[in-house]
Amino acid sequence: MPEAATMERPAQAAPEVGGIAADRLRSVIERIERLEEERRQLGEDIKTIYAEAKGAGLDVKVVRQIIGIRRKEPAEVEAQETLLDLYRRALGM
Amino acid sequence: MPEAATMERPAQAAPEVGGIAADRLRSVIERIERLEEERRQLGEDIKTIYAEAKGAGLDVKVVRQIIGIRRKEPAEVEAQETLLDLYRRALGM
Amino acid sequence: MPEAATMERPAQAAPEVGGIAADRLRSVIERIERLEEERRQLGEDIKTIYAEAKGAGLDVKVVRQIIGIRRKEPAEVEAQETLLDLYRRALGM
Amino acid sequence: MPEAATMERPAQAAPEVGGIAADRLRSVIERIERLEEERRQLGEDIKTIYAEAKGAGLDVKVVRQIIGIRRKEPAEVEAQETLLDLYRRALGM
DNA sequence: AGTCGATTTTTGGGAC
DNA sequence: GTCCCAAAAATCGACT
Numbered sequence: 050m051p052e053a054a055t056m057e058r059p060a061q062a063a064p065e066v067g068g069i070a071a072d073r074l075r076s077v078i079e080r081i082e083r084l085e086e087e088r089r090q091l092g093e094d095i096k097t098i099y100a101e102a103k104g105a106g107l108d109v110k111v112v113r114q115i116i117g118i119r120r121k122e123p124a125e126v127e128a129q130e131t132l133l134d135l136y137r138r139a140l141g142m
Numbered sequence: 143m144p145e146a147a148t149m150e151r152p153a154q155a156a157p158e159v160g161g162i163a164a165d166r167l168r169s170v171i172e173r174i175e176r177l178e179e180e181r182r183q184l185g186e187d188i189k190t191i192y193a194e195a196k197g198a199g200l201d202v203k204v205v206r207q208i209i210g211i212r213r214k215e216p217a218e219v220e221a222q223e224t225l226l227d228l229y230r231r232a233l234g235m
Numbered sequence: 236m237p238e239a240a241t242m243e244r245p246a247q248a249a250p251e252v253g254g255i256a257a258d259r260l261r262s263v264i265e266r267i268e269r270l271e272e273e274r275r276q277l278g279e280d281i282k283t284i285y286a287e288a289k290g291a292g293l294d295v296k297v298v299r300q301i302i303g304i305r306r307k308e309p310a311e312v313e314a315q316e317t318l319l320d321l322y323r324r325a326l327g328m
Numbered sequence: 329m330p331e332a333a334t335m336e337r338p339a340q341a342a343p344e345v346g347g348i349a350a351d352r353l354r355s356v357i358e359r360i361e362r363l364e365e366e367r368r369q370l371g372e373d374i375k376t377i378y379a380e381a382k383g384a385g386l387d388v389k390v391v392r393q394i395i396g397i398r399r400k401e402p403a404e405v406e407a408q409e410t411l412l413d414l415y416r417r418a419l420g421m
Numbered sequence: 422a423g424t425c426g427a428t429t430t431t432t433g434g435g436a437c
Numbered sequence: 438g439t440c441c442c443a444a445a446a447a448t449c450g451a452c453t
Contacts, residue, residue: 070384071325077381078326078395081374085395088370095363102356106349111232113432116360118225132211139204140256159418163291167418170288171302174281178302181277185425188270195263199256203423209267233349286443297411301419303427318390326394371448378449389450
């Protein structure tokens with residue numbers, strides 16, 4: 050969509066309603082809605098894989114747990130390693 | 143709650159507005175608001191202790207980290223120990 | 236890093252390392268953790284009331300909205316509603 | 329708990345223990361993790377658009393409300409607004 | 422910039 | 438087994 054946007058108040062190219070740039074508002078909303086739709090679709094894809102996994106005899110619940118743990122683990126490992134350091138710093142050592 | 147103050151419409155003890163038990167609605171809201179106020183106050187108390195800690199030379203940020211880690215740690219330790227089991231169960235072993 | 240077992244309550248390892256500051260650190264942590272526990276309990280109480288409200292036929296989400304509205308300044312509430320109307324009109328909704 | 333290093337990517341330990349199911353488990357986990365990463369990226373893209381909108385003078389919170397309203401069925405939107413009005417009147421707000 | 426409180430989405434559990 | 442509801446987690450905007 051080329052450059053009509055810079056024409057601020059001609060009758061129809063870039064209407065303002067109550068001081069709002071309607072085109073910009075509409076553009077923002079439509080772009081977000083489109084990305085949210087893609088996001089929702091990915092959610093469905095993920096569900097499909099879980100369903101396949103279940104069909105293949107895997108325990109979906111524990112697969113979920115595994116993925117959850119893998120997601121959190123790096124932070125947790127680091128937290129463990131940092132704990133003593135934190136105490137020492139808190140005590141000003 | 144039998145207080146005279148709640149009798150906005152003197153004609154009735156338990157007025158309904160549009161099918162809503164107004165007394166009950168009001169009671170729910172007031173109780174929640176009261177608990178939220180207590181909750182907010184505790185938040186302030188906690189802030190005060192952090193301020194004292196800072197005055198005593200402790201590093202507030204790391205004290206926060208320590209408390210955060212202590213809060214999460216039992217779950218994390220357990221998660222670590224459970225991981226291999228999860229894989230085995232997911233594989234049906 | 237010796238024996239994971241000794242890390243379970245790290246506050247106990249501190250007293251010797253930092254002199255008086257270690258005691259203070261422990262005190263700060265324990266007081267905050269106690270207040271946070273009270274705070275958590277209040278959160279549960281609030282949840283219980285919402286559950287009762289639901290059982291009494293109230294729409295919990297709308298009750299939440301009401302509480303949110305009462306929490307804000309009236310002017311702020313109106314400003315927001317006005318802006319929402321404005322945007323809706325800009326979009327022709 | 330011996331040798332933390334071998335636990336970092338537990339999926340690699342699996343192939344030998346469960347035969348073909350281990351491969352399937354790994355595949356499932358990796359495909360899901362990939363989709364989740366794409367999903368996370370879309371979340372960031374959405375955030376970026378909101379930031380742009382804010383920079384353009386739009387009220388992000390209200391834009392969010394608009395999107396929420398458009399997502400719901402019109403009947404649902406009205407039902408909720410009606411209920412809110414009802415509760416407000418029951419409370420004399 | 423980092424925290425906090427609140428809302429919304431996701432996940433696990435239970436009823437039918 | 439499928440659907441709904443409650444608990445948990447992630448996310449967002451506000452404030453400091």
